[in-house]
Amino acid sequence: MRTSLYYMKRASRPVIVLSAVTVIYYTQWWTLLLPGQNAAPPLAPIDSVTALRHMVSSHNAVIEGKPSQGAYNEDNVTALSKPSQGTHKEDNVTAGGKPSHPPLATDRYMIYDCKGACGGWADRLKGIAIAYVIANLTHRRFGIRINDIPCPLREFLLPAEVPWDLPDSLDLKSDAKMYNRLGSVAFYNSMPSVNFSEIFTARVTLFKANLDYFDLLKKNARYERQLQWMRPLTNDQIFARIFHQLFRPAPRVDRALQSALASAKPSPDDRLLCGHVRFASNSEMLRDTMRRHTRDHGHTVLRFLQSLDPASPLFNVTTATAALPPSNATATAALPPSYAKADNYRFFVTSDSKVYIDQAGEVFGARFVRTSGQFVHVDRKGGQRGQEVCEGFTKVLVDQQLLARCDVLVVSMSGLSRQAAYIRGTDSGLYCILMTGQLIQCQRRHLRQLYHVIG
Ligand SMILES: *[C@@H]1O[C@H](CO)[C@@H](O)[C@H](O)[C@H]1NC(C)=O
Ligand SMILES: *[C@@H]1O[C@H](CO)[C@@H](O)[C@H](O)[C@H]1NC(C)=O
Ligand SMILES: *[C@@H]1O[C@H](CO)[C@@H](O)[C@H](O)[C@H]1NC(C)=O
Ligand SMILES: *[C@@H]1O[C@H](CO)[C@@H](O)[C@H](O)[C@H]1NC(C)=O
Ligand SMILES: *[C@@H]1O[C@H](CO)[C@@H](O)[C@H](O)[C@H]1NC(C)=O
Ligand SMILES: *[C@@H]1O[C@H](CO)[C@@H](O)[C@H](O)[C@H]1NC(C)=O
Numbered sequence: 001m002r003t004s005l006y007y008m009k010r011a012s013r014p015v016i017v018l019s020a021v022t023v024i025y026y027t028q029w030w031t032l033l034l035p036g037q038n039a040a041p042p043l044a045p046i047d048s049v050t051a052l053r054h055m056v057s058s059h060n061a062v063i064e065g066k067p068s069q070g071a072y073n074e075d076n077v078t079a080l081s082k083p084s085q086g087t088h089k090e091d092n093v094t095a096g097g098k099p100s101h102p103p104l105a106t107d108r109y110m111i112y113d114c115k116g117a118c119g120g121w122a123d124r125l126k127g128i129a130i131a132y133v134i135a136n137l138t139h140r141r142f143g144i145r146i147n148d149i150p151c152p153l154r155e156f157l158l159p160a161e162v163p164w165d166l167p168d169s170l171d172l173k174s175d176a177k178m179y180n181r182l183g184s185v186a187f188y189n190s191m192p193s194v195n196f197s198e199i200f201t202a203r204v205t206l207f208k209a210n211l212d213y214f215d216l217l218k219k220n221a222r223y224e225r226q227l228q229w230m231r232p233l234t235n236d237q238i239f240a241r242i243f244h245q246l247f248r249p250a251p252r253v254d255r256a257l258q259s260a261l262a263s264a265k266p267s268p269d270d271r272l273l274c275g276h277v278r279f280a281s282n283s284e285m286l287r288d289t290m291r292r293h294t295r296d297h298g299h300t301v302l303r304f305l306q307s308l309d310p311a312s313p314l315f316n317v318t319t320a321t322a323a324l325p326p327s328n329a330t331a332t333a334a335l336p337p338s339y340a341k342a343d344n345y346r347f348f349v350t351s352d353s354k355v356y357i358d359q360a361g362e363v364f365g366a367r368f369v370r371t372s373g374q375f376v377h378v379d380r381k382g383g384q385r386g387q388e389v390c391e392g393f394t395k396v397l398v399d400q401q402l403l404a405r406c407d408v409l410v411v412s413m414s415g416l417s418r419q420a421a422y423i424r425g426t427d428s429g430l431y432c433i434l435m436t437g438q439l440i441q442c443q444r445r446h447l448r449q450l451y452h453v454i455g
Contacts, residue, residue, distance in 0.1 A: 106141065107203065108138075108139075108140045108141065108203055108204075108205075109135075109140055109141045109142075109143055109166075109170070109203070109204045109205060110131055110132075110134050110135035110138065110140040110141070110142055110143075110200065110205050110207060111131070111142070111143040111144070111145055111166065111204065111205065111206050111207065112124075112127050112128045112131035112132075112142075112143070112144045112145065112207060112208065113145045113178065113206035113207060113208060114127075114145065114146045114147065114148065114208060115145070115147065115178065115206070115208070117182070118182065118208045118210070119182070119210045120415065120416070121393075121396050121397075121400070121415075121416060122414070122415025122416045122418070122419050122455075123182075123210035123415060123455070124146065124210070125239075125243065125415075125419060126209070126210050126211060126212055126239075126415070126455055127182075127207070127208050127209045127210050128144055128246065129214075129238075129239055129242045129243070129246075130209055130211075130213050130214075130217075131144075131207050131209070132162065132164075132242060132245075132246060133214075133217070133242070134196045134200070134207070136226070137196055137223050137226055137227075138196050138197050138200065140205070142162065142163075142164055143164055143165070143166040143170075144164040144166075145166065145206075149389060149390060149393050150385075150386035150387070150389055150390055151386075151390040151393075154250060155250055155252055155390070156249075156250050156252060156253050156393060156394060156397055157247045157248070157249060157250055157253065157397070158247070158248050158249070158250045159246065159247070159248075160244060160245055160246055160247055160248040161244075161245045161246075162245050162246055164246060170204070171204075172204060172206070175202060175203040175204050176202060176203075176204035176205075176206055177201075177202035177204070177205065177206065178206040178207070178208075179199070179200060179202075179205060179206065179207045179208075180207075180208055181207065181208065181209035182208055182209060182210050183210065183211070184209070184211075187209065187211075188211050188213060188216065188454060189216070191213050191216035191217040191219070191220060192216050192217075192219040192220055193220060193221075193222070194220065194222075195222055210455055211454050211455040212235055212239070212448060212454060212455050214230060214235045214238045214239070215235050217230075218230055218231050234444070234445040235445065235448075236418075236421070236422035236444035236445055236447070237422075237425075237444075239419065239422045239423075240422045240423050240425055243419075243422075243423055244423075249397070249401070252394060253394055253397050253398060253401075256371065256372055256394055256395075256398045257398050257401050257402065259372070260369060260370075260371045260372075260398055260402050261402070261405070263346070263369050263370075264346050264348055264369040264402060264405070265346070265405070269344060270344050270345070270346060271324060271344055271345050271346070271407045271408075272346050272347075272348060272369070272402075272405065272406045272407050272408075273305050273308055273309070273324075273345060273346070273347050273348075273406065273407060273408045274305075274347070274348040274349065274350075274402070274403055274406035274408065274409050274410065275301040275302070275304075275305060275348075275349045275350075275360075275409070275410035275412075275433075276349070276350050276351065276399075276403055276409075276410070276411060276412055276414060276416065276417045276420065277293055277297060277298045277301055277349075277351045277353075277356060277410075277412045277433065278293060278351065278352050278412050278413060278414035278416070278417070279292060279293050279294075279295075279298070279351065279352055279353050279356065280292065280352050280353075293412055293413060293433065293435070294437070295356075296437055297412070297433050297437050298351070298353075298356050298359075300433060300437060300439050301349070301410050301412075301433050301439065302349070302359070302360055302363055304319075304410060304431065304439050305347055305349070305364075305408070305410070306363065307319045307320065308320045308323055308324060308345075308408060309342065309345055309347075309364075310341070310342045310345070311342035311345075322441075323408050323429055323431070324407060324408060324429065342367070343367075345367055346367050346368075346369050347360065347363075347364040347367055347368050347369065348368075348369040348371075348402055348403070348406065349361075349364075349368075350371070350399045350402075350403070369402070371395055371398045371399055371402060372391075372394075372395065372398075396416070399416075400416055400419065400420045400423070401420075401423075403416075403417070403420035403421075403424070404420045404421075404423040404424040404425075405424070406424070406429070407429050408429040408431065409421060409424060409429060409430055409431065410431040410432070410433055410439065411430070411431070411432055411433070411442075411447065412432075412433050413435060413451050413453075415455060418444075418447045418448070418451075421444050421447060422444055427442075427443045427444055430442055430443065430444065432447065432450055432451075434450060434451075435451070435452075
């Protein structure tokens with residue numbers, strides 16, 4: 001029996017370790033915050049936003065996005081390597097043999113281009129997702145350009161069902177124009193009626209954006225037939241589907257993921273209990289409006305995970321039964337019946353604070369899963385820098401994928417967390433540490449309301 005299980009007593013103040021990598025990939029610079037620090041009841045409609053001062057002029061813009069009432073299906077989309085959705089080819093023929101849309105304009109492009117500031121990885125994924133849908137709606141070729149990582153995106157992710165590589169021959173100078181829609185509430189609010197062809201007129205359209213547009217876009221009557229597929233889905237399901245259509249792990253990420261899974265889920269019956277707590281708001285601009293998780297919130301998450309751990313003095317059979325239905329492997333004749341085999345439990349906690357991760361490691365000891373890749377200090381210079389940034393990016397991708405495979409997942413105020421929950425594809429075992437410090441059971445389609453964000 002370990003003696004270090006009660007985390008609270010041992011905790012020292014977490015030191016936030018910021019790094020080139022975490023600064024780039026954990027931030028949500030442009031994610032818009034809704035007024036109010038306290039969590040709204042899950043179904044409370046969003047009726048206003050506070051936009052970033054620097055980027056958006058229209059304050060208090062009306063958002064029509066109420067939680068979707070559409071059919072709610074648990075989609076099978078957790079396996080990154082096995083995209084679950086039907087293939088989307090650039091075909092111009094429907095099942096009935098009639099042309100379904102004009103042939104793809106092979107010389108027209110819609111390119112997600114992360115040039116200059118474009119936010120963290122979660123922001124980028126949101127921009128990529130909407131860029132892909134716009135490309136499809138306007139019959140353009142789709143492409144992704146991310147050039148601020150020293151290694152090409154292809155080294156981390158490969159196209160799954162949809163190509164997004166750009167031909168080397170593509171001339172991005174002539175006929176190309178950048179449309180920056182980062183943090184634009186006006187763009188967000190235009191979704192129900194926008195005609196994308198009227199906005200994006202350049203033959204080679206370079207585009208960046210970072211909000212979650214699908215609930216509003218679903219209402220757009222211009223594209224009624226083309227958007228049919230997303231109408232019964234909730235925003236999280238749409239995101240997960242697009243993610244799997246676009247990406248599968250490249251060997252570099254796959255190797256790291258498989259190696260993490262080998263210790264995280266040695267057998268399918270093992271339980272992986274996870275949390276992600278983002279402490280910092282690495283943003284100068286949002287200093288006064290950004291809300292942060294405190295170290296108490298971090299403690300709450302660890303205490304909750306301990307309450308599910310049969311080896312912990314904090315084990316609470318009521319909580320554990322609610323979070324984790326018993327499985328055969330975890331069941332024994334001993335009491336408590338379903339949770340007696342602590343060896344079947346693994347813990348994965350990730351964060352932008354290395355100190356917090358290390359504290360979690362102390363709490364869970366040998367059953368704590370670590371992913372490789374390191375926190376890189378901003379001031380670290382020299383020849384190693386580029387490779388370290390690539391390793392740091394690998395870690396972000398692997399961490400997100402691992403979070404998406406957890407039996408219990410606690411998310412925090414972070415796009416990375418939310419998307420992991422979306423990709424995970426189920427509400428079972430999903431919990432939220434709110435900005436109030438309260439830890440509640442939650443559902444994917446309510447996460448934006450719970451955290452007062454529209455991204
Ligand atoms: C997931 O897929 C399996 C096999 O295709 C199917 O039996 C199961 O019902 C699906 N689960 C959900 C929640 O759709
Ligand atoms: C469009 O359909 C025609 C006739 O079915 C077919 O010959 C052609 O290859 C298709 N074009 C594309 C781009 O799929
Ligand atoms: C968008 O606008 C263009 C030009 O005004 C028009 O030709 C096209 O039909 C419109 N598309 C949709 C989907 O409304
Ligand atoms: C792309 O367009 C086709 C044809 O309209 C549609 O069937 C398909 O669902 C669309 N895919 C996405 C991801 O929007
Ligand atoms: C166990 O958790 C439940 C809520 O899930 C709580 O009501 C109860 O007081 C806890 N029991 C102990 C012994 O802490
Ligand atoms: C659990 O064990 C029972 C009885 O041995 C078996 O019927 C059932 O399929 C098992 N369930 C799982 C999930 O393995």
